[in-house]
Amino acid sequence: MTGNLEQTELRLGFIPLNDAAPLIAGKALGLFADEGLDVTLAREVSWANVRDKVAVGLLDGAHMLGPMPIAATLGLSGPATPMIAPFSLNLNGSAITVSRALAQAMRAADPAGMARRPRAARPLRAVIEARRAAGEPPLTFAVVFPFSMHNYELRYWLAEAGVDPDRDVRLVITPPPRMAQRLASGEIDGFCVTAPWNALAVAEGSGEIVTYASEIWRVGPDKVLGVTAEWAERRPNTLQALLRALLRAAAWCDAPANRSELGAILAGPDYLDAPVDVVRPSLVGSPPYSPDEPGEASLDYVIYHRYAASFPWRSHAVWFLTQMLRWGQIGPQVDIAAVAESVYRPDLFRPAAAAVGQAAPLVEEKVEGAHAEPWTLDEATSPIRMAPDLFFDGRRFDAAQPQRYAAGFEIGRMG
Known part of the structure; x- marks a missing residue:
């Protein structure tokens, strides 16, 4: 060939x-x-x-x-x-991991929220509000690049709970292999990255995975x-x-x-x-x-x-x-x-x-967040078995109406 x-x-x-x-x-x-x-x-x-x-x-x-x-x-x-x-x-394949200390603080602030799946960021919001009231500096979270699923899924997760990622926390860029090291050293309080670096932080005892990408969006x-x-x-x-x-x-x-x-x-x-x-x-x-x-x-x-x-x-x-x-x-x-x-x-x-x-597939787009159960894509060269695709906040995304979707979040701010 x-x-x-x-x-x-x-x-x-x-x-x-x-x-x-x-x-x-x-x-x-x-x-x-x-x-x-x-x-x-x-x-x-x-x-x-x-x-x-x-x-x-x-x-x-x-x-x-x-x-x-x-x-x-x-x-x-x-x-x-x-x-x-x-x-x-x-x-x-990615996940949001926080330091063991932050995970413990989240569990103390909102034990019911930490026990729930999919896990929202409400326990984290409670910690952020307590730190602000005590005059403590904002928590620092790392993502891998400004234009990444990791940046967007972390922001999506935070904003759903009423945490403004541009005001309530500090976001920094870190290469994936350095995430666990920076968490262990205390330079950052959490991160969003693809495996295996979340798992490494857990194995080394410095971090706890609080939510997976597949819980935020089932097949993102x-x-x-x-x-x-x-x-x-x-x-x-x-x-x-x-x-x-x-x-x-x-x-x-x-x-x-x-x-x-x-x-x-x-x-x-x-x-x-x-x-x-x-x-x-x-x-x-x-x-x-x-x-x-x-x-x-x-x-x-x-x-x-x-x-x-x-x-x-x-x-x-x-x-x-x-x-x-x-x-x-x-x-x-x-x-x-x-x-x-x-x-x-x-x-x-x-x-x-x-x-x-x-x-x-014979189509270029599909509605995202519309299926709670496995389904079949018939518009294909042969039928394709598909997975549930829900977002954790229950929203649907229709690519035919992108401006309307973005406006629903109040562009640049939280949903």
Whole structure:
């Protein structure tokens, strides 16, 4: 399959996180090689590095935060560089962790709230109000990048409880592998990051996971494959080969029988360089998930392939853009639908899925938060089993009405 490839040697960047798994498995299992691709994976130290290296061509593509290609295209941080996301690497996989001391304070302030699932931020609000009354400084929370699901889900969770993330707490940026260290040292009081770094803080005794992304939004987006639009236009056959390999890799990663082996691969020194006894359980989370019995429910902690997880839904892109609007990162003049259409590219995904015999949605958007039970997507090349997709606050998101949705939160402030 190498004869029509415009480029066979690729350098792809990643950040050491569990959701880089399709890239890492594609390399480790020889799936890229099966497509005639000689892929080098480059472990990067920060998301800004990833963005900049893809933009200038030092990387051919990368594991990226879902909103990152959108932000790069709009020039929200650095020069505008049109990028696309033709593949979603995962759903879910992140969590909000706080220090043991803060968790104890939250439990003392609101024991009923801490016992409830899904857990809202009301116990945290009680602590924040008590600290303010005592004249203490605001709590500090870390996120991985301004344009990230982690930033938006932390803000969403805080704001639902009446905590203003721009006034009531201090938000800072920290690379994922440094989160547990900064929490243990007392530099930060909590963070939102993708596994395994939440699990590491728990294992080391410095942190407690207070809520999972999959409790805030049952099947929320997270990471994507990002490449520049120019790279994709000049190398269409190479891109299709890369997508075919990633589709096979994602399916392998999602199989329950492979999760243990996947944990061992990810933990390796070339990838996450983390303890395997932390990485393996972090692929299924911890209570309310059961690492000892990794059935389908616990595997939903991070999803690589099931429920059309690999499909670059434009409704996800539109949701990201509404959060950018809500928190003042873009203005109302941005054409949300047009930007989403230019960046998230299901038209490039479908030929690859057909080539490997996998089903693909025939629609680009779906209403998010509308299903309390498993359901079937019939608007697809063959029916696709889908998961419940509720938001913890009961809202629904219709990508056809993004401005109305964002306005419902009182843009830039809390809902």
